[in-house]
Amino acid sequence: MRTLCDVCENAAAILFCAxxxxxxxxxxxxxxxxxxxLASRHVRVGLAVPNAVPRCDICENEPAFFYCEVDGTSLCLQCDMSVHVGGKRTHGRYLLLRQRVEVCVSPLY
Ligand SMILES: [Zn+2]
Ligand SMILES: [Zn+2]
Ligand SMILES: [Zn+2]
Ligand SMILES: [Zn+2]
Structure with missing residues (x-):
């Protein structure tokens, strides 16, 4: 889910010009x-770097660790544990952060 450049519609956008x-x-x-x-004075704000860690859709605060394909939401570790209890434990989830695989202590599937 990255923003494409409005000009070339080809590369990932890194800046937004107000x-x-x-x-x-x-x-x-x-x-x-x-x-x-004149244009060089335009104030540009940086956009999130492509492939930056997405935020948790539930608390919108923590970086997301998992993506639940059933709910279509990204979740942090904490929210994943509170959401995926009971029958929802069977939801297929993908790890979003490869480098943090080691925090995944319980089998997800
Ligand atoms: Zn471009
Ligand atoms: Zn501009
Ligand atoms: Zn969360
Ligand atoms: Zn789910």
Whole structure:
């Protein structure tokens, strides 16, 4: 789930220009903003880096560890444990963070 550049619609956007109301990739940001003085003053805010850790859909606070394909939600460790109890334990979940696999102490399936 990444934002595509509004200009080339090809690369992942890394910046959002409020003046242009456009999301831009690095190359298009250079193209659009470096070529003219007025545009170079546009304030751009950085977008989340592509592949950045998604947030938990439940508490919207912790980084998500799991994606539940049944619920279609991303969950942090804490919310996963509180949501997937009882009959929901059978929900197929994917680990979102490869590098944190070791925290997954209980079998998920
Ligand atoms: Zn672009
Ligand atoms: Zn701009
Ligand atoms: Zn959570
Ligand atoms: Zn689920």
């Amino acid at each position: 003046a242009d109301e456009a999301a831009l990739c690095r190359a298009c940001d250079d193209k659009v903003h470096l070529c003219n003085k």
